[in-house]
Amino acid sequence: MSTNQSFEEQDQIPTQMEFIPFPPMAMGFHQSLKAISAITPSLSSEAIDFAETLLATAVQKPREDLTSSLVGAGGGGQQFSLNRSRVINPWAWGEVTADCLMGKRNGGGDDDHDHHHLGVSAIKMKKMKGRRKVREPRFCFKTMSDVDVLDDGYKWRKYGQKVVKNTQHPRSYYRCTQDNCRVKKRVERLAEDPRMVITTYEGRHVHSPSNDLDDSDQSHSQILNNFLW
DNA sequence: CGCATTTGACCCGCGC
DNA sequence: GCGCGGGTCAAATGCG
Numbered sequence: 001m002s003t004n005q006s007f008e009e010q011d012q013i014p015t016q017m018e019f020i021p022f023p024p025m026a027m028g029f030h031q032s033l034k035a036i037s038a039i040t041p042s043l044s045s046e047a048i049d050f051a052e053t054l055l056a057t058a059v060q061k062p063r064e065d066l067t068s069s070l071v072g073a074g075g076g077g078q079q080f081s082l083n084r085s086r087v088i089n090p091w092a093w094g095e096v097t098a099d100c101l102m103g104k105r106n107g108g109g110d111d112d113h114d115h116h117h118l119g120v121s122a123i124k125m126k127k128m129k130g131r132r133k134v135r136e137p138r139f140c141f142k143t144m145s146d147v148d149v150l151d152d153g154y155k156w157r158k159y160g161q162k163v164v165k166n167t168q169h170p171r172s173y174y175r176c177t178q179d180n181c182r183v184k185k186r187v188e189r190l191a192e193d194p195r196m197v198i199t200t201y202e203g204r205h206v207h208s209p210s211n212d213l214d215d216s217d218q219s220h221s222q223i224l225n226n227f228l229w
Numbered sequence: 230c231g232c233a234t235t236t237g238a239c240c241c242g243c244g245c
Numbered sequence: 246g247c248g249c250g251g252g253t254c255a256a257a258t259g260c261g
Binding site: 159160162164165171173186 | 250251252253254255
Binding site: 157158159160161177 | 235236
């Protein structure tokens, strides 16, 4: 698959920890990602495209709306930054955090549940030493939520759970239930802040999302919707 | 009864 | 070569 190839062929592995502050997303989500990719070759155009599509799917909005939502919801103070490390993680990743997503107007309670973060990371694995192990493109969201599994429109089946070292929360492994679709995702909670959920997707869906969202999963999609306005 | 989840075992890559 | 740790498998169990 050509997508995998382009992820694979980029062999630039970050060598030190860098933290590059990024200007507000006045230019929009897509352009911001493009700009990030100019800084780091780790974000290929496929990664950007993948990120955008996936995020749009997750929030159930067309890609065009996604950009305007993020920009429109903006105001000042979004932080768009790039964190690169080989020590902690051999993957390069970019993260976007919109201010609006945390404190947005919400007359109700002002407890933690009104503070939402949405992070987006497009990541690739470093090339296996000696051998070519093809890895699907990966991508992770960081969200603040009290539910572990955010509804992204696809059906997932859990196939494993593991307690990873130095974390008190188990990591869960899910696979897309669709035949011939090899997409997987991992869900874990941040050790430093258990309210933060890291969802890592691996691979691309070969089908469109199942649209049975309007029954029991309503609450989940509502959480996602809350991120954007 | 069928399907999803749980959970311990197993596999494999990597660092020492 | 060995041990560790992350990822996956699959039998057992739970649930609707």
